[in-house]
Amino acid sequence: MASIKDVAAEAGVSVATVSRALNGHPSVSPAARARVLAAVDTLGYRPNAVARSLRTDQTRTLGLVISDVMNPYFTELARSVEEEARALGYSVIIGNADERPDLQDHHVTTLLDRRIDGLLVSPTDGGSPRMLDAARAGTPMVFVDRWIPGVDVPVVRSDGRAAVRDLVAHLHGLGHRRLAIIAGPAATTTGRERVDAFREALAAYGLPLPDAYIGQGDFQAGSGRRVTEGFLDLPEPPEVVFAADNLMALGALDAVRARGLRVPEDIGLAAFDDIPWFVHTDPPVTAIAQPTRDLGRAAVRALVERIAGRAGESVALPARLVVRRSCGEPPPAGSAEQPGEHPAEHPPSPSPVRRSTP
Amino acid sequence: MASIKDVAAEAGVSVATVSRALNGHPSVSPAARARVLAAVDTLGYRPNAVARSLRTDQTRTLGLVISDVMNPYFTELARSVEEEARALGYSVIIGNADERPDLQDHHVTTLLDRRIDGLLVSPTDGGSPRMLDAARAGTPMVFVDRWIPGVDVPVVRSDGRAAVRDLVAHLHGLGHRRLAIIAGPAATTTGRERVDAFREALAAYGLPLPDAYIGQGDFQAGSGRRVTEGFLDLPEPPEVVFAADNLMALGALDAVRARGLRVPEDIGLAAFDDIPWFVHTDPPVTAIAQPTRDLGRAAVRALVERIAGRAGESVALPARLVVRRSCGEPPPAGSAEQPGEHPAEHPPSPSPVRRSTP
DNA sequence: CCTCCTCGTGGAATCGATTACACGGAGGAT
DNA sequence: ATCCTCCGTGTAATCGATTCCACGAGGAGG
Numbered sequence: 001m002a003s004i005k006d007v008a009a010e011a012g013v014s015v016a017t018v019s020r021a022l023n024g025h026p027s028v029s030p031a032a033r034a035r036v037l038a039a040v041d042t043l044g045y046r047p048n049a050v051a052r053s054l055r056t057d058q059t060r061t062l063g064l065v066i067s068d069v070m071n072p073y074f075t076e077l078a079r080s081v082e083e084e085a086r087a088l089g090y091s092v093i094i095g096n097a098d099e100r101p102d103l104q105d106h107h108v109t110t111l112l113d114r115r116i117d118g119l120l121v122s123p124t125d126g127g128s129p130r131m132l133d134a135a136r137a138g139t140p141m142v143f144v145d146r147w148i149p150g151v152d153v154p155v156v157r158s159d160g161r162a163a164v165r166d167l168v169a170h171l172h173g174l175g176h177r178r179l180a181i182i183a184g185p186a187a188t189t190t191g192r193e194r195v196d197a198f199r200e201a202l203a204a205y206g207l208p209l210p211d212a213y214i215g216q217g218d219f220q221a222g223s224g225r226r227v228t229e230g231f232l233d234l235p236e237p238p239e240v241v242f243a244a245d246n247l248m249a250l251g252a253l254d255a256v257r258a259r260g261l262r263v264p265e266d267i268g269l270a271a272f273d274d275i276p277w278f279v280h281t282d283p284p285v286t287a288i289a290q291p292t293r294d295l296g297r298a299a300v301r302a303l304v305e306r307i308a309g310r311a312g313e314s315v316a317l318p319a320r321l322v323v324r325r326s327c328g329e330p331p332p333a334g335s336a337e338q339p340g341e342h343p344a345e346h347p348p349s350p351s352p353v354r355r356s357t358p
Numbered sequence: 359m360a361s362i363k364d365v366a367a368e369a370g371v372s373v374a375t376v377s378r379a380l381n382g383h384p385s386v387s388p389a390a391r392a393r394v395l396a397a398v399d400t401l402g403y404r405p406n407a408v409a410r411s412l413r414t415d416q417t418r419t420l421g422l423v424i425s426d427v428m429n430p431y432f433t434e435l436a437r438s439v440e441e442e443a444r445a446l447g448y449s450v451i452i453g454n455a456d457e458r459p460d461l462q463d464h465h466v467t468t469l470l471d472r473r474i475d476g477l478l479v480s481p482t483d484g485g486s487p488r489m490l491d492a493a494r495a496g497t498p499m500v501f502v503d504r505w506i507p508g509v510d511v512p513v514v515r516s517d518g519r520a521a522v523r524d525l526v527a528h529l530h531g532l533g534h535r536r537l538a539i540i541a542g543p544a545a546t547t548t549g550r551e552r553v554d555a556f557r558e559a560l561a562a563y564g565l566p567l568p569d570a571y572i573g574q575g576d577f578q579a580g581s582g583r584r585v586t587e588g589f590l591d592l593p594e595p596p597e598v599v600f601a602a603d604n605l606m607a608l609g610a611l612d613a614v615r616a617r618g619l620r621v622p623e624d625i626g627l628a629a630f631d632d633i634p635w636f637v638h639t640d641p642p643v644t645a646i647a648q649p650t651r652d653l654g655r656a657a658v659r660a661l662v663e664r665i666a667g668r669a670g671e672s673v674a675l676p677a678r679l680v681v682r683r684s685c686g687e688p689p690p691a692g693s694a695e696q697p698g699e700h701p702a703e704h705p706p707s708p709s710p711v712r713r714s715t716p
Numbered sequence: 717c718c719t720c721c722t723c724g725t726g727g728a729a730t731c732g733a734t735t736a737c738a739c740g741g742a743g744g745a746t
Numbered sequence: 747a748t749c750c751t752c753c754g755t756g757t758a759a760t761c762g763a764t765t766c767c768a769c770g771a772g773g774a775g776g
Contacts, residue, residue, distance in 0.1 A: 001495075003731090013755080014755070014757080015733080015734095015756090016735075016757080016758095017754085019734060019735080020754095027753060028754075029755085032754080046470065048731090048732050048733065049733095050408055050473050050731090051732035051734090053733090054408050054731090054760095054763090055732080055733050056733085059408070069437050070433060075427055076428065079427050093451050094452055096440060106444075110407075112404065113405065114407045114408065115408050133402065277608075277638075280608060280612075280635075281635070281639060282639065282642075284640075362762060362763060362764095372725065373726090373762085373763080374728095377763070377764060378724095378725090381764085385724055385725085387723085387725085406761090408761090408762080409761070410762080410764075411731095412730095412732065412761090413731055413764045413765085414731085415731075
């Protein structure tokens with residue numbers, strides 16, 4: 001592979017001139033520039049990014065460590081991150097942690113070894129020493145979706161509180177009173193927050209959230225299945241199960257179906273994270289949709305700010321409820337909502353979206 | 359960030375000794391090694407992969423350019439590729455081409471600029487000049503899923519011919535005669551091959567594949583929708599639509615539902631590529647499953663062989679039919695299959711898998 | 717006791733770029 | 747005519763590793 005020396009020789013100039021010509025430096029004569037460009041063309045020369053990175057101490061690469069690639073939410077996030085990064089002249093290296101702290105650590109380490117310019121992380125746990133060290137040492141870093149309390153790093157996430165309130169209002173309006181949740185791992189902020197939001201929303205309606213109705217999941221389909229089986233075995237099973245992510249909802253659907261039961265007739269189902277497939281499941285699943293694209297974009301922008309040495313602000317974008325059929329038939333469109341159904345303290349957020357088929 | 363010089367100073371040895379100690383070179387005294395290790399520890403030193411790559415001319419990184427990250431088939435492929443690569447001591451940089459040749463070219467270029475050790479590509483088209491040049495120039499390269507005829511590069515893919523025959527047998531057995539296909543882009547091998555296999559299988563039953571029953575898609579949901587609408591507008595619409603990938607099947611489902619029609623009562627649907635969600639759609643979708651994990655593994659192994667300077671063999675693993683309900687109710691398990699249903703020339707391959715819920 | 721290996725170590729070249737600094741020549745000002 | 751400035755260019759240092767080569771010390775063999 002041709003190097004800058006070969007180009008210099010071919011063009012009959014020094015390597016310095018080649019470098020300057022290629023980087024748009026002003027003081028290069030038009031003649032020299034033309035000869036360099038010609039030489040580049042005949043040799044098919046492409047600058048060696050490795051050498052350049054060594055010298056300039058920047059790789060124009062961002063690292064993204066996500067919790068689980070097989071989760072459509074995260075793949076959409078990854079996609080939008082890559083898109084925005086590309087627009088800003090960066091490449092992205094994705095590391096998939098598969099919800100495993102050891103894998104997360106592995107990726108953070110290799111990414112740091114590669115001297116990426118900045119790191120986007122959706123932490124699976126409290127954070128490995130290596131990650132915390134990097135954050136303290138000043139490596140530009142931004143948390144996406146999930147974060148680690150007490151670490152001074154901007155957080156880009158979506159706020160689901162209002163949407164969860166809307167969901168509970170919706171369920172309550174449908175007459176459901178025994179509501180259960182499949183929680184995410186307590187080590188993650190999203191795992192905890194969604195339970196808290198749910199409990200809070202229930203409290204507003206005077207509904208309890210007994211421990212038996214809090215199932216411990218790990219954001220994977222298998223745990224959704226197991227927890228749901230547990231719920232169904234209860235003497236008094238819940239009327240609706242709210243899964244804290246889409247994969248666990250899928251598992252719940254499995255479990256219900258395996259018992260020969262039907263959604264929503266026998267038990268209702270709702271999920272955090274909306275994904276295209278939820279429109280086509282049997283039945284279509286009521287879900288809380290995050291503004292994934294915007295999240296990815298905002299995260300990259302915040303990170304690039306940090307790389308430039310500026311602050312980089314935390315962002316929390318609101319999620320919104322998308323009502324489908326998995327919790328029971330919603331009242332036909334146009335029919336009046338029963339007044340008094342919502343407690344005065346918590347008026348529903350403006351117009352939860354109502355979608356059927358796209 | 360501490361460099362090898364800092365470690366050398368701290369340990370009171372030369373950089374050469376540090377390098378040797380860290381790379382397990384035999385001729386380093388135990389005492390020196392211990393001092394180096396201690397210095398590494400106190401400084402939190404990690405070797406700079408960029409500098410190392412420049413010197414050794416290898417990055418221990420593989421590039422993977424896939425056609426579309428949002429397609430679950432490709433994300434599973436990416437995952438298994440990363441897994442196998444990690445086991446072999448490589449990192450993977452994923453580039454998402456989004457079925458766009460220009461994006462594919464962009465990623466191939468940046469990957470090559472980064473001097474990755476090898477490239478895994480699932481080409482969206484006939485191949486950009488840059489990619490073909492790289493292949494000719496001897497960059498270790500392997501095609502996955504799709505390939506480019508006439509280029510001397512190993513291909514790792516799955517062979518769907520037998521499964522497509524099984525599918526047609528299944529449809530024919532259900533009494534369907536008017537079968538249509540939503541094809542992938544003609545620029546891709548998978549786009550062409552699946553149509554050919556389908557046509558061939560139909561021919562074995564004396565069934566035609568009129569041009570009106572071949573819809574041109576692009577492996578994205580939108581095209582599946584459009585093509586299906588076209589089919590439904592036909593004076594004599596097909597009884598079953600076979601989508602050449604899972605996204606187009608999703609689009610077809612949309613289109614059918616938008617007309618207020620039902621699957622399989624009004625029209626049947628089958629898809630190439632099986633994905634977890636097909637179990638949960640309404641109805642569950644009959645699909646042809648590829649051994650995605652094995653494909654990813656085989657591809658990485660072939661590529662690593664090439665990097666080592668060896669041949670690296672092409673692989674074609676068989677896909678298999680998974681029957682669900684989207685083409686009509688399969689005969690109840692245990693009931694005799696109607697003899698004479700299958701033409702003698704093409705006995706069905708051994709036992710297509712029959713699955714309901716996992 | 718001298719010579720020759722072997723072993724551990726350090727010095728320095730090297731990979732391919734960027735960039736500070738020096739230098740020569742042209743042109744303008746005095 | 748002389749001097750200064752500015753422009754285009756080249757030389758060489760540098761980034762952080764790896765690795766060839768040389769060197770000194772110590773041990774073995776004659």
